Amino acid sequence: MNQMNTTPLQERDCSWARALHIFGDKWSILIIREAFAGVSKFSDFQRNIGLAKNILATRLDMLCEHEVMMRVPQREGSSRSAYVLTPKGQALFPIIVAIGQWGDKWIFGSKGEPVRIVDKETGSPVQPIAVFSHSGRHLNSSDVTMTAGPGASERTTNHLARLAKASNR
């Protein structure tokens, strides 16, 4: 009849899959980046990013639906809407910065990055985004491990157990 039980770790269990369902496509991330840069009007998004209008409309709808962005009147009383980041959307800031930094370093490299993100007050570039331990130590991927959290389902727990076993050999 169906095969519900073969559904892999996706919508239900996994923060990554859930998050990526919302903003995990090229256009959405570029839209959010523009929004951080201060863009809010439909046509500005379209011009700057260069995507089809229907796609832009769909993405904006989806981002609004998931409360990453919201519509506000462009001017008070206007029926045209501006698209601005909600707190949930603003919380994506480190991700956006991290993606830009990665591209700067690993794609542009020695040629120099085209865009620099700087502290408004001092004008100096922000620090590279990194992962820190509770005590402030700098961590890389081999220093951490994934464990089941408070909201873990049985399937997640099993999944993590399998991974832990695999990484021991």
Added chain:
Amino acid sequence: MNQMNTTPLQERDCSWARALHIFGDKWSILIIREAFAGVSKFSDFQRNIGLAKNILATRLDMLCEHEVMMRVPQREGSSRSAYVLTPKGQALFPIIVAIGQWGDKWIFGSKGEPVRIVDKETGSPVQPIAVFSHSGRHLNSSDVTMTAGPGASERTTNHLARLAKASNR
């Protein structure tokens, strides 16, 4: 004749667009996440993530082509390959962690996160990923601005100028 000059800021100029061209789709990021968790075999990726085999093959090819991952023999002398992260791929670590943290906080929220990323040594969760100024101040999106970097093209410069002007009003 053509419209080269309406090409928006994409492949050539923008770290984000270039980066997202490589890993900016749901599956790629999930694959990379699994790789960080220690998965390396084709069938394990497939089982854990639950995507079609042909799609997985395409994604792995692309990630290898862009040197985010690489093929190594599963055991020495074996013709079957394992897929492992290169240094370029390992550098995506903060992005992966940040996405997971965002989902934990903004999707699962009070229900509790299903997966917890912890420091192996102490077992305590890593700090939330954040953006810091040169001097170590915690920055949010309104504290920073984008300026033209050393590799900026004229079009990027213009683009940023337009944004700067817009954000002044």
Added chain:
DNA sequence: ACCAAAGGTTTTGAAATAGGACCGTTAAGG
């Protein structure tokens, strides 16, 4: 009142994706 641009929606064709069938290799068991 007129015109041009903004902000979409609809339609249509092209491309990517999902699912399954298929198939040569490899590893394990008898």
Added chain:
DNA sequence: CCTTAACGGTCCTATTTCAAAACCTTTGGT
């Protein structure tokens, strides 16, 4: 050894998504 099952893919087809352009309605400016 020899068989068998699982592995690591490729190929084909149906469905979904994307892209480009045309179209339409509303708004702001003159």
